[in-house]
Amino acid sequence: MLSKVVIQNYRTFRKFKLDFDTEMNILVGDNDAGKSTILEAIELSLTGKLRGRPLYQDLSPYLFHQDVASEWIAALKGGHAAPPPEIIIDLFLESTPETAALKGSNNLLKADEPGVRIRVALNPDYEAEYKEFVKQPDKVRLIPTEYYKVDWLAFDGNGVTFRSIPATASLIDASNIHLQSGVDYYMKHIIDSYLKADERVKLTRAYRSLRETFAQDESIVKINSALRGAPSDVSDRELTLNIDVSQKSSWESGIVPHLDDLPFQFVGKGEQSTLKILLALNKKVNDAHIVLVEEPENHLSFPNLGKLVKKISEKCKDRQVFITTHSSFVLNKLGLDKLVLLSKAEGVRLDRLPVDTQDYFRKLSGYDTLRLVLARRSILVEGPSDELVVQRVHMDTHDGKLPAESGIDVINVRGLSFKRFLDIAQLLPQNLVAVVTDNDGKDASDVKQHYASYTASPNITVHVGEDATFKTLEPQLFKVNGRATMNAVLGQSFTTEDDLLDYMRKHKTDCALAIFGSDQAISMPEYLKEAVDAVS
Structure with missing residues (x-):
C-alpha cells in the first residue's frame, strides 16, 4: 500500500504533500486543482510512464509548474545564475518486508522510509550545451527539456524498474480506455x-x-x-x-x-x-x-x-x-470520511466528521455535500423559497448579479439539517458559511445559542429574524414591506393582513418566485442582508 506522496514543481503543484488512506481516497477540488495530477503522479512513480509512454519520451516544458518556470526565466534575464528547475515526485510505501529494498532517506522529507522517486533534472552530459543556451537569456522562452534526463530511483538512491516495486497501479479512465x-x-x-x-x-x-x-x-x-490483371508499379507479385x-x-x-x-x-x-x-x-x-x-x-x-x-x-x-469525482452521490456513498479536498499545498481530510453525520449523508446520498466542500463562500437555507429570496437580496445589493456570479453558492439543505452541513464546515476553515434560518417563534438569541458550538469557528455565522412574533420568512417579508407593496409584488389584492399572510404561507414557492422576478423595489429583512454580507 501507498502511505503518502510529496510533489515538487510538477504541473499544478509547486510543493505538495498528501497522506493516503489505506483503503479509499476520494479526491475532489476545483477545476485544475490537481485531482488528475495526483493519479498521474502515482501511476508515473509506479510505472515510469506518462499516458502509457516512458516519461523521458514525453518530457515537455509544460510539465513544470508555471511559476517556477517563469521565475527561472526572470532570474536569467536579471543576470542571476539560477539553477535549472527540477521535478520531483516522491511516493512513499508502507514499511513491509517486500518494500525493505526501497528504504532510504533520498526523498524530500529526508525520512528513512521505503519509496520510489521520479526526478526530472538537467543531464550532466549536456551541461555544457545548457550553459551556452542560457548565455542568451533574452531568447529563453521555455525550460530546455531536451537537456534533461529522467531518474527513476528507490529512496536508497539506486535505480528501479517496475519489477523491483512490489506494487502495481491501474489507471481506469472511461474516456481513454481502448x-x-x-x-x-x-x-x-x-x-x-x-x-x-x-x-x-x-x-x-x-x-x-x-x-x-x-x-x-x-x-x-x-x-x-x-x-490480378491490373498493372503493378510496386511489386511483381499478384x-x-x-x-x-x-x-x-x-x-x-x-x-x-x-x-x-x-x-x-x-x-x-x-x-x-x-x-x-x-x-x-x-x-x-x-x-x-x-x-x-x-x-x-x-x-x-x-x-x-x-x-x-x-x-x-x-x-x-x-x-x-x-x-476523482465531481459527484456528491459518489462521495456520499463511498464515505465522506474518505474525502480529500485538494489545495495547492496539501489535501484536507474530513475523516474527523462525527460518525452519525457520515451515516446521515451516506443514507441520504442526494445531498449536495460537494457544493459545500468546494464553495469558498456558501449560504445555507431551509428550502427553495428561502433560496430564491436570498438570491434576490444579493442581486439588490450587488448590481443585479446572482450569487453564483460572485462565487457564492446558495444551498438548499432541504429541511433542518444545518448541523450536518456545519459539521463539514467546521473542518474547512477557509470556507465562509452563513446559515439563514427561521426563529419559529423563539428569541433570536436562543436560536443562535443552538448553533454556538459551530459559530465558535470564525468561518461560520448564523442569521435569524429578531422579532419572535414573525416566525418565518414570509411574515418577515410582510413586516418590512407592508400589505400594499406585497400585493403589488405578488399580483394580489387582499384587503386584510391576515388573508395576505395566509396566502403567502400557503404559496411559499410561488411568492418567492414572484419576489425573485419582480421589477419593483422590495425591502428585505436585515438578517438576510447580514447573511449575504457575511460571505461577501
Missing part, C-alpha cells in the same frame, strides 16, 4: 470460464472455415480477377484480397460485442462508459494493488451511477483505491 483490449479480455474470460478445450477447438475451426470461404464468394472472385486466416488472427478478436442486439458503438455513452470501467476492473484489478479511477460518473444517470459505484466498491475490496 475498448477492443477490454472486449478481447472479457471474451477470453468467458471462453476460459465456460468453454471446454474441445469446444474451443471446434469454434476456432468453424470460424476459420467461414473466413476461408470469403475468397470463394462470386463478387470477391471478380474483384481479385481484376486486381495482388488479391482475402481475410487473414493465420493462427494469430483468432476468432475472439473478430467478435464485435453487442448489447441487446446493438453493436457496442451504437449504444449510449453512459452504457459504454460503465462497460469500459468494469471491463478494465475485471482485467486489471486481479493483478494490481492500487486502483485509480477517473470520474466514474461521466455520462451516467443517477440510478446507473449507483449500480456502478456499488460494483466498484465490491471489485476493489482488499485494494487501495483512488477516485
